[in-house]
Amino acid sequence: MSITASEISSHLVLGGxxxxxxxxxxxxxxxxxxxxxxxxxxEVSDEEMRERVLKHQEHRxxxxxxxxxxxxxxxxxxxxxxxxxAVLLDCLTLWLSNLLLHGxxxxxxxxxxxxxSCIQTLNYPLVIVSNEVGTGIVPENxxxxxxxxxxxxxxxxxxxxxxxxxxxxxxxxLKLK
Amino acid sequence: MSITASEISSHLVLGGxxxxxxxxxxxxxxxxxxxxxxxxxxEVSDEEMRERVLKHQEHRxxxxxxxxxxxxxxxxxxxxxxxxxAVLLDCLTLWLSNLLLHGxxxxxxxxxxxxxSCIQTLNYPLVIVSNEVGTGIVPENxxxxxxxxxxxxxxxxxxxxxxxxxxxxxxxxLKLK
Amino acid sequence: MSITASEISSHLVLGGxxxxxxxxxxxxxxxxxxxxxxxxxxEVSDEEMRERVLKHQEHRxxxxxxxxxxxxxxxxxxxxxxxxxAVLLDCLTLWLSNLLLHGxxxxxxxxxxxxxSCIQTLNYPLVIVSNEVGTGIVPENxxxxxxxxxxxxxxxxxxxxxxxxxxxxxxxxLKLK
Numbered sequence: 001m002s003i004t005a006s007e008i009s010s011h012l013v014l015g016g017x018x019x020x021x022x023x024x025x026x027x028x029x030x031x032x033x034x035x036x037x038x039x040x041x042x043e044v045s046d047e048e049m050r051e052r053v054l055k056h057q058e059h060r061x062x063x064x065x066x067x068x069x070x071x072x073x074x075x076x077x078x079x080x081x082x083x084x085x086a087v088l089l090d091c092l093t094l095w096l097s098n099l100l101l102h103g104x105x106x107x108x109x110x111x112x113x114x115x116x117s118c119i120q121t122l123n124y125p126l127v128i129v130s131n132e133v134g135t136g137i138v139p140e141n142x143x144x145x146x147x148x149x150x151x152x153x154x155x156x157x158x159x160x161x162x163x164x165x166x167x168x169x170x171x172x173x174l175k176l177k
Numbered sequence: 178m179s180i181t182a183s184e185i186s187s188h189l190v191l192g193g194x195x196x197x198x199x200x201x202x203x204x205x206x207x208x209x210x211x212x213x214x215x216x217x218x219x220e221v222s223d224e225e226m227r228e229r230v231l232k233h234q235e236h237r238x239x240x241x242x243x244x245x246x247x248x249x250x251x252x253x254x255x256x257x258x259x260x261x262x263a264v265l266l267d268c269l270t271l272w273l274s275n276l277l278l279h280g281x282x283x284x285x286x287x288x289x290x291x292x293x294s295c296i297q298t299l300n301y302p303l304v305i306v307s308n309e310v311g312t313g314i315v316p317e318n319x320x321x322x323x324x325x326x327x328x329x330x331x332x333x334x335x336x337x338x339x340x341x342x343x344x345x346x347x348x349x350x351l352k353l354k
Numbered sequence: 355m356s357i358t359a360s361e362i363s364s365h366l367v368l369g370g371x372x373x374x375x376x377x378x379x380x381x382x383x384x385x386x387x388x389x390x391x392x393x394x395x396x397e398v399s400d401e402e403m404r405e406r407v408l409k410h411q412e413h414r415x416x417x418x419x420x421x422x423x424x425x426x427x428x429x430x431x432x433x434x435x436x437x438x439x440a441v442l443l444d445c446l447t448l449w450l451s452n453l454l455l456h457g458x459x460x461x462x463x464x465x466x467x468x469x470x471s472c473i474q475t476l477n478y479p480l481v482i483v484s485n486e487v488g489t490g491i492v493p494e495n496x497x498x499x500x501x502x503x504x505x506x507x508x509x510x511x512x513x514x515x516x517x518x519x520x521x522x523x524x525x526x527x528l529k530l531k
Contacts, residue, residue, distance in 0.1 A: 014347055014489030018506020060302070090466045134193030136313020136490020137321045152195020159347035167346055169486070170368055170513035171520055172530045176349045191524055307524070311370030313490020314498045329372020336524035343522055353526045
């Protein structure tokens with residue numbers, strides 16, 4: 001089965017660390033016809049991580065194809081219009097963190113603008129996982145503060161354009177939009 | 178137009194860093210007849226901050242009058258009964274932080290008691306912005322822990338007396354009361 | 355009066371620091387017939403804490419019996435089947451923290467599995483207080499990261515099996531389940 005026009009949508013799934021946001025997002029994607037694309041923004045930097053990633057891939061099973069896209073997320077999303085499959089992006093905040101650490105000189109807000117424009121042109125269902133990181137104490141570390149501001153800004157921008165937004169707390173989805 | 182009796186209300190807007198809480202609170206205030214009062218609790222300590230504050234003022238536009246009140250918030254709220262305009266207080270947690278750093282010897286809880294008593298006597302609509310800071314890991318810094326406790330305590334007290342309470346997540350308001 | 359079969363239930367109350375979660379949980383328990391059991395997971399390590407604990411006990415009043423159970427929480431819950439009274443467990447995250455610091459060599463996830471199995475066999479109403487700790491910035495401290503992961507994992511597991519789950523924000527309960 002292929003994706004029909006009525007299935008094209010975007011859904012932002014927010015949550016804290018170990019809130020169950022990724023599992024919930026996975027369940028959302030598997031409501032669409034298989035196969036699925038898993039868009040990983042994690043940078044696989046060592047053997048331990050490579051093993052964890054492989055374990056996750058096995059858990060998701062053969063219906064999922066993993067694509068790693070630590071930096072050129074917008075380009076990858078655009079290219080995926082050719083495949084027209086349901087896509088799980090896991091996760092937005094890790095991509096922002098990669099931008100902060102290794103990104104080119106382009107302004108981070110510009111990267112987010114480009115991502116937002118791209119999302120509005122997609123021809124497939126997209127579920128975006130993102131961390132809520134702004135409800136603790138102001139971090140003492142300056143880079144952590146920049147990351148926190150950027151994540152909050154990006155979550156607002158993406159939430160505004162997604163058709164659905166869900167906050168996951170202790171594994172339970174709370175519909176925000 | 179002036180504020181009518183039925184418009185007198187208090188609304189607490191909670192949210193994390195860059196959650197969109199201030200923008201949402203601003204929209205709530207502009208539902209009332211102009212002009213509006215912007216009550217800033219930020220202490221303008223350097224030139225960079227002065228510029229940021231001016232930029233925010235320009236963004237809000239000519240219908241807003243800004244009053245800075247880093248410490249005597251309760252006195253300022255009381256005095257504003259003479260003007261009888263819709264007031265945006267941005268934000269409660271910054272005022273608490275100012276109290277902790279520069280406040281007089283009066284107990285912080287007493288300051289919060291006085292604020293709560295004052296809010297119940299106002300003759301104008303008040304929208305209060307406050308940060309949710311308690312859902313991260315316990316901070317290692319002792320002052321940060323005191324601030325976190327004080328902010329949580331104040332948010333509970335103010336929420337109990339406000340007619341409306343909203344949590345803003347990624348720019349989306351979630352009605353709590 | 356004794357607990358009837360229809361009153362046997364489990365309710366998870368989540369919230370940040372000073373969110374009012376314990377007060378709300380206490381109110382939930384006192385809807386059941388007295389007397390009540392207060393299950394304290396805090397380890398009383400010094401005189402200051404001893405005084406705070408005594409103050410809390412006086413505040414709750416004579417209808418409450420306090421039992422301290424810093425480590426063998428599952429055993430204590432099992433034993434309480436003999437009493438068949440409404441129980442307030444305050445709190446789950448402190449127990450996890452005790453496990454991390456002083457627990458035996460058994461895997462922490464196994465402890466959580468055993469707790470989950472036990473909860474499903476209880477013959478009394480149980481209200482569980484737990485901290486939401488995962489929506490701040492990733493902690494720099496490795497032990498804090500482990501604790502955060504464990505707390506998120508435990509909250510998900512317990513939330514899945516409880517009949518009700520409530521998030522408390524600024525003293526206001528938000529029903530999740």
